[in-house]
Amino acid sequence: MNIQLNMKLHKLEGYIQSIYLVEYPDKLLLLDGCCRADISALEIFITDTLQRSFSDLKLVVVTHMHPDHAGAAHKLRSLTGCHIATSNVKGHWYAGIEGWLMHFTDILLAKWVAKRLNKPMKRVWYSRKLNADHKLDEGEALPGFEDWVSLSTQGHTDRDISLHHIPSNKIYVADLMVTVKGHFIPPFPVFYPNRYRASVNKIINLKPNSIILAHGGEVKPTKAQYQYLLSKAPKIPKTHWRSVKARIKNTLANRS
DSSP states (O other): OOOOOOEEEEEEEEESSSSEEEEETTEEEEEOOGGGHHHHHHHHHHIEEEOGGGGGEEEEESSSSHHHTTTOOOOOHHHHEEEEEEEOSOOTTHHHHHHHHHHHHHHHHHHHHHHTTOOOOOOOOOOSSOOOSSSEEEEEETTHHHEEEEEEOOOSSSSEEEEEEEETEEEEETOOOEETTTTTEEOOOOOOOOHHHHHHHHHHOOOOSSSTTTTTEEOOOOHHHHHHHHHSOOSSSSSSSHHHHHHHHHHHHHOO
């Protein structure tokens, strides 16, 4: 095992999320697969700001399959020769006709978020099926980056992972929580409420020095903030389809 302590964590503004690039003297690690629209900005940062070859990017982790976490992975591999790592969960998140519809909906949601952030319209389409080089189990070290280990933190989807940097005790939790008006709240959607609460408690019990959010930066939640987050965790699935059904039901009720 080759654990390197001299890493630098760079935070970049992505299209609709933060990008976290980990720099080592001989290689680079991308903590998530970004949006398809983030590729040029990432390349410019690596080649111009860091003065390094784009091919120094050796590993891209996909924490889950949403557009701002998986969208650039395949293209980055074709451009740099990097490997892709993800959770060891069978099948594809966007499988079948329902998966195709959900993928299309998530693409539209990404475009909607970009519009709300006053970002120009860019391409965010990506394959709904991930072809990964490595599938990570609970506690497994990232290939080539043994100072990071994978944590299963399902709930948002059935395959979410977080990334724990053991030497610094920092955890990148992706979309496990988001910040709104100074509060930490659950993401949307939450397909598996019980798994979600278990995942939050797993992070709490690890007592990290800080947690790193895809939407909210690096933070240090207090006990009260964690409890607020858990109090807002849904008891039943909170998904696209349930939201649509609820709106239709409310509309019909208001017309009657």
